[in-house]
Amino acid sequence: MKTPAERIFSAIFIVPQLCVIAFMALAVSPPAKADVTAFGQEISIPRNTANGTVVARHYMTPQEVCRQSKCTVDRVLAYPDGGGVPSSSTIITTNVMGISTRLLINGRAYGTSSPGVEFTQPIEVQLLGDGRENKGGSLAGVHSSPYYYNLSGAGYGFRIYMSGTITPIDGTCSVPSQTVKLPKTLINRLDRIGATAGTQSFQIQVNNCPKGYNRIGYTLDPVGGVIANSPGVLPLAGGSTASGIKIRVENAQGTPATLNTSISLSEYKKAEGGSFVIPMQASYIRTDTVATPGTVNGAMTVFMDYR
Incomplete structure (x- = not known):
């Protein structure tokens, strides 16, 4: 059973609830056995x-x-x-x-x-x-x-x-919908490739996780796929009118988010369950030599996995 929680940035970053189940349990046996x-x-x-x-x-x-x-x-x-x-x-x-x-x-x-x-x-x-x-x-x-x-x-x-x-x-975590809106910013603050501006903090909320799982993880999956050599950057989504500028998702310390990799929800404890928040932030980022002002939209899906 999958539960994507889809987020659209736009200045808008939207996340309808879903719940994803994707498990990877890897074990390797000793070599050269019959x-x-x-x-x-x-x-x-x-x-x-x-x-x-x-x-x-x-x-x-x-x-x-x-x-x-x-x-x-x-x-x-x-x-x-x-x-x-x-x-x-x-x-x-x-x-x-x-x-x-x-x-x-x-x-x-x-x-x-x-x-x-x-x-x-x-x-x-x-x-x-x-x-x-x-x-x-x-x-x-x-x-x-x-x-x-x-x-x-x-x-x-x-x-x-x-x-x-x-x-x-019995049961899985729930990820509620939310909208994260980045503030307006001036294009001259994005004066070179890699420059960022308009940082907005937000939290991914993971609620009502039941007891009993050995591990719960989450994966941030950009809609449109991962952009090579652009950590944390989301492809432009529909409705975008700007060019040369995208949205980068980051952790609370400003490091680009890890995409398409399951990350352990470290606060989860098997004997307790509970609700958790994942602090994040998002920023505009200059990605091309030529940039024009306008609306910037991006989207990602949050998948929860259980083991």
Whole structure:
């Protein structure tokens, strides 16, 4: 389930509420083993995770799979619920209600098949919501041979087990809508590329976070994409009439905000939950040699992620 909170600067910086769920749980097993156990930790996620939402990821290098820098996978066997009858589906259920798994090789998903595919980059196992109510529990397979995937090629066999506990949490944080309006400024205050003016402080409010998550993070995602070599700068949004000037989002100390990267909400404590504020500020910034006055609009989306 996603919750973007969209902000439009304009002089106007707008943020309607949304709530985003995007999880990254990365674990790496010891090198050169015949088998691997993925995950292994407690993974706390919202109970009603949207269908297809990735809640955790585990990567395995070619050295782990076949003890070489390049592996060829001739055969994949995928076992729903960690054993039993193989399935050709690229998404198979785990024995935790509401959570399924997917195996990716070179970014492509495989069920039981004979792909004959080579890879030099890590393969990935994902856990994802499948639309059913998440009731939690252990990922360990319920059958006598509780592995989920069996990969084989010339001279090797590689089985992927799973462990760890899925803990469903009722509820997510909320991010209320707000409008942040920058003051008018004179263009001669922006007399060179990189000059800033018209700084306006604001806060991202994160309210009513429930107890129980191991980590809550937030990601600032500029609408229109990240501008290369322009930290914290938002692309111009619709309605802008100025040129050569944009809006830069900064932390409370004036350092350009980190965009498109999950940042831990450090004040959140698993046993307490609560509401929090993230102090920020925004400024006009000169970005081009030629600049003309007018209205400057920008937008970003705030994504919340839970683990």
